[in-house]
Amino acid sequence: MLVITCPYCQEAREEEEFSYAGEAYIARPAVPEEVDDATWGDYVFHRKNPRGWHWEQWQHVAGCRKVFAVKRHTVTYEIAGSWTLADGKALYLKEQA
């Protein structure tokens, strides 16, 4: 059972209150009309699916219902932290750079 902290409610709660909402910060092609099928298919279907640290989205469905970002390890299931989507994105981009 994961124990997840909602950055809005500021409280650690059990996983059952939350709903997993997939990989975070997938960039949508800026001009969808101009990309080819392979690029669009990559955006819609392909995922990083890493064995290690993963930036992902969770929704606090049984609480504030807001979506936020969590950095979690996919082997140990350790959670490094949770942030609002905007705060998390700044950290995520810094990590990627």
Added chain:
Amino acid sequence: MANRYSLWSLIKNGLKHHESWQPAWKSPQPKKQYDVIIVGGGGHGLATAYYLAKEHGIKNVAVLEKGYLGGGNTARNTTIIRSNYLWDEAAHLYEHGLKLWEGLSQDLNFNVMFSQRGVMNVGHTLQDMRDIERRANANLLNGVDAVVMTPQEIKDMVPLIDISNRARYPIMGASFQPRGGVARHDAVAWGFARGASELGVDIIEQCEVTGLIIEGGRIKGVNTSRGDIMADRVGCVAAGNSSVLAKMAGLRLPLESHPLQAFVSESMKPCIDTVVMSNAVHGYVSQSDKGELVIGAGIDSYLGYGQRGSPHVIEHTAAAIIEMFPSFSRVRMNRQWGGIVDVSPDACPIISKTRIQGLYFNCGWGTGGFKATPGSGNVFAHTIAHDDPHPLNRAFSLDRFATGHLIDEHGAAAVAH
């Protein structure tokens, strides 16, 4: 076959106090060069190697396994075998597998304990029943056996099931595939390993692939924990770890790896002689030859490689099983485990060439790969041997995620994925 199993060999070895049985497969040192390397020594990988050697005459093959044979999902499933898929492409692929299952023990000279006890998919709502009728009709048109059952017929076959209106989701009927059933999962890996080894395939355990050697868009070999091994053709059959291998080649796959849990009870006297699956309340149960109830849960929603999931998923499944079988409420559970399944967006596998010449992937089987083990190996061996897909797996290419020709079995297959 040097070490052929028969009643005669049993008597002969019995008279020698069972001290002269030979190992079922050889464990050689890896050579420097092979014609084909298969990454992943689970059922699908071993089946691929077996059919490469048997049907395509390619015997200079290595199967590299990072742990021990069949220690991943092959040993972590609920062993259900069926082919009652809705769409033509999927039905044909899984039916091909089911036909191979029917002769597999004889073919391998190894008892895989394939038992065609039937697979029942129960419906709890009007829409379930409409879907069941549609699927059963589609199955019949594709030459797959299917019967639609009334609640009374279900009760006659499975007396312990509750078909009353007291249930939160009363059972309204079911589809039944008489040719479906279960098999012994370990025996499948061992049987294919023995068959492949006998034909000259090198089975190398404790050998983890750490990198792929690619030059000029062609695969040249693999880096492993036991040194570099070269080959012009490499087939990856790594289930939950497929994305990790793909990343070594700079590829992205449309997969997400999730934990999938299952559990078994203490041994009991025979009480259920078929497989009962429910899509709507999500649980499935059969009884093993040892008398254990084998119960499968759904996937954990989050991405995970940890081979374990969250307890509330098990709780949910146990509730569903007790809803259908109230008398199981006093049964004690013995063991629980998780495997890592690679789920694709359309719940159908990817058996495909890649843009790297000589590199092939067989993955995305998600929660239902065991049933396809021989069929998957058979068509993947063809794909590798001819550098061209078998007609049965042509539709299961990676391209479909660019062209949009998905084979959407998510809601359509007999059970939720």
